[in-house]
Amino acid sequence: MTAARLAHTNRRTTVTYIDDIRTALDSQTPGLAPELLDLYTLLALVQGPNVRLADIHDAWAIWRSRTRPDHRSIVPFNDLTPEVQALDQPYADAVARAVTGGQP
Template structure:
């Protein structure tokens, strides 16, 4: 099955993450939000951006999650948990920028 450009980026993000860092839940919607961050923030993605995207996803699957608060309200250890995702998003953005990604699979 051919992936659309959003799902192609989402798949790249998932593949970039260490398997132990991938969410246990069905996270395809989360990876799509992270794909949006690749497109709009690219290598400038922040931990707060990642947390906000995660919060949108979490609000649909567990609206009472204890980390579903503004980034500034999280303790430093909890904030750092967004690091691997920000790194994966930035890494995918760097690759796509270097490949002149056009969203069709063509380079």
């Protein structure tokens, strides 16, 4: 991934630094809803390897509040059990790897 690359045009396909990060995340977290993938991509851009579990949870909670507003885990991160908090770790690791080239 080249973060400095603003755009590379190949016929009708434009690939940007955002696409690079989104693709890296998608390969590590298959099956995510596109909207959630976009939120995690934003976290990769603004937090990078410093992303916190609470950040991942907040992004998920924003997405989930649109798809299932009655979900019991739409609460502040610190109100979750440690077991539920730990579910965010693979996504935080993926966000970090997406911007560091594989190192969490």
